[in-house]
Amino acid sequence: MYYTSTRDKSVRVTASEAITKGISSDGGLFVPTEIPKISKEFVNELIPLSYIERAKRVLELYLTDFSKEEIAYCVEGAYKKGKFTSEKVSPIYKLSDSEYVLELWRGPTCAFKDMALQLLPYLLTTSSEKTLKDTEIVILVATSGDTGKAALEGFKDVPNTKILVFYPVDGVSPMQKLQMTTQEGENVSVCAIEGNFDDAQSGVKAIFTDKDIEKKFKENGLAFSSANSINWGRLVPQIVYYVSAYCDMVESGAVKLGEEINVVVPTGNFGNILAAYYAKEMGIPVKTLVCASNANNVLTDFLKTGTYDRNRSFYCTTSPSMDILISSNLERLLFHLCGENDATVRDWMNKLSTDGKYTVTDSVFSQIKSIFAAGCCDDKATKETIADVFNSKNYLCDTHTAVAVNVYKNYVENSGDNTPTVIASTANPYKFSASVLSAISDKIQADNEFDMVDELFAASGEPVPPQLATLKGKSPRFTKVCNKADMKQVVFDMLGI
Numbered sequence: 001m002y003y004t005s006t007r008d009k010s011v012r013v014t015a016s017e018a019i020t021k022g023i024s025s026d027g028g029l030f031v032p033t034e035i036p037k038i039s040k041e042f043v044n045e046l047i048p049l050s051y052i053e054r055a056k057r058v059l060e061l062y063l064t065d066f067s068k069e070e071i072a073y074c075v076e077g078a079y080k081k082g083k084f085t086s087e088k089v090s091p092i093y094k095l096s097d098s099e100y101v102l103e104l105w106r107g108p109t110c111a112f113k114d115m116a117l118q119l120l121p122y123l124l125t126t127s128s129e130k131t132l133k134d135t136e137i138v139i140l141v142a143t144s145g146d147t148g149k150a151a152l153e154g155f156k157d158v159p160n161t162k163i164l165v166f167y168p169v170d171g172v173s174p175m176q177k178l179q180m181t182t183q184e185g186e187n188v189s190v191c192a193i194e195g196n197f198d199d200a201q202s203g204v205k206a207i208f209t210d211k212d213i214e215k216k217f218k219e220n221g222l223a224f225s226s227a228n229s230i231n232w233g234r235l236v237p238q239i240v241y242y243v244s245a246y247c248d249m250v251e252s253g254a255v256k257l258g259e260e261i262n263v264v265v266p267t268g269n270f271g272n273i274l275a276a277y278y279a280k281e282m283g284i285p286v287k288t289l290v291c292a293s294n295a296n297n298v299l300t301d302f303l304k305t306g307t308y309d310r311n312r313s314f315y316c317t318t319s320p321s322m323d324i325l326i327s328s329n330l331e332r333l334l335f336h337l338c339g340e341n342d343a344t345v346r347d348w349m350n351k352l353s354t355d356g357k358y359t360v361t362d363s364v365f366s367q368i369k370s371i372f373a374a375g376c377c378d379d380k381a382t383k384e385t386i387a388d389v390f391n392s393k394n395y396l397c398d399t400h401t402a403v404a405v406n407v408y409k410n411y412v413e414n415s416g417d418n419t420p421t422v423i424a425s426t427a428n429p430y431k432f433s434a435s436v437l438s439a440i441s442d443k444i445q446a447d448n449e450f451d452m453v454d455e456l457f458a459a460s461g462e463p464v465p466p467q468l469a470t471l472k473g474k475s476p477r478f479t480k481v482c483n484k485a486d487m488k489q490v491v492f493d494m495l496g497i
């Protein structure tokens with residue numbers, strides 16, 4: 001199987017090249033030239049297998065220039081015993097007969113990003129051995145909070161790699177900030193930028209495609225790659241958990257093999273829901289993909305009208321990992337839906353950067369309507385949902401998951417669609433203690449993050465993940481804040497070039 005660029009169909013690279021490069025030099029994203037299909041029998045064979053074995057079978061279909069041994073090495077390292085707090089890696093939790101929560105936050109940093117970022121360093125180092133001998137890989141990350149920490153943890157002290165993370169100075173939760181600024185490891189750096197996530201992401205994208213930087217890197221034996229979901233190596237591990245979740249739904253008796261499910265995803269950069277789209281295209285019986293947004297509802301409007309318009313206010317919400325107005329991975333979906341027409345995708349992406357908006361063709365829009373439903377919810381509704389799920393189902397969910405639960409409830413009310421549904425749960429509630437606590441308790445005494453954690457534990461009984469509890473008392477290593485115009489210089493400084 002080969003990969004091409006959403007902006008230039010003449011590009012043809014292997015999986016290893018796509019993963020090492022991160023982004024195509026024309027600014028497009030790498031996509032598979034065809035989506036592999038799986039049969040009912042294939043799914044049936046996966047059902048009795050562990051997550052690791054399921055992952056091997058799915059990844060083999062996409063990483064065709066990796067040997068079986070290489071895939072086994074990568075997957076067994078990433079998901080080995082003890083890294084995730086569930087033996088199933090990403091277990092499903094039954095909320096009701098038709099609602100199942102897919103817990104994607106059982107990894108080392110308590111967010112769903114671990115599902116991919118525990119594997120990516122293995123995929124990337126294996127890939128770069130094939131494509132770029134004697135080169136040190138520099139991972140550049142823009143984060144809305146969770147990717148940064150998960151990438152730092154995944155790449156910490158991985159030989160021949162360096163990792164630099166940029167986060168919006170006021171755009172992450174206190175726990176997220178502390179997780180990043182206290183990061184250990186010899187090859188890591190973290191810098192805040194004065195701006196929001198979109199600024200960080202555009203800055204990083206610009207650095208990737210900057211010809212001067214590329215030259216300077218070559219001279220120094222360095223090459224960039226990306227740990228953001230623009231990197232195919234981030235996306236492909238996410239396809240696995242939707243295939244695996246379907247197997248678990250069948251195994252638990254929630255559906256019979258072949259019966260449809262719906263999938264609800266709290267969405268920001270459109271990576272997670274795009275992975276669910278790939279799983280559906282492969283043959284997993286998914287009826288509707290429900291895209292849930294917070295007050296930054298650019299995707300809700302797009303999926304309902306066919307016009308993407310980022311010219312709107314940006315809100316800092318209680319679900320900060322979804323505070324995004326430019327959802328990068330949408331470009332991949334558009335490429336697939338418009339008959340792989342690279343000129344059309346280029347035109348839309350140019351319009352997005354010059355006018356901040358574009359409208360898709362009727363044909364693309366009608367496909368979108370047949371696959372997706374969308375909804376959004378503000379902070380007040382998010383809070384009410386956390387309280388409601390806790391009080392009625394005794395389940396404590398984080399703010400991002402609550403957005404999904406809320407949007408799903410409205411979807412069912414409006415559509416009457418009672419298909420058994422998997423709701424992606426993307427973070428542990430203790431990453432957002434203040435918001436979660438204020439939803440379930442009206443008298444908060446704590447005035448600092450860790451007292452808040454203790455109080456949330458007292459109010460909920462939900463165990464505190466040790467990797468968050470032990471941050472208490474750690475002092476930050478990385479306190480630099482830079483202007484968004486100076487990101488390039490920061491990269492040079494951090495690398496000493």
Ligand SMILES: *Cc1c(COP(=O)(O)O)cnc(C)c1O
Pocket residue numbers: 111112113146147229266267268269270271272273321322400426427
């Ligand atoms: C990153 C993130 C999201 C958004 O996922 P995308 O793949 O960017 O759409 C949602 N919730 C949490 C907790 C996240 O960390």
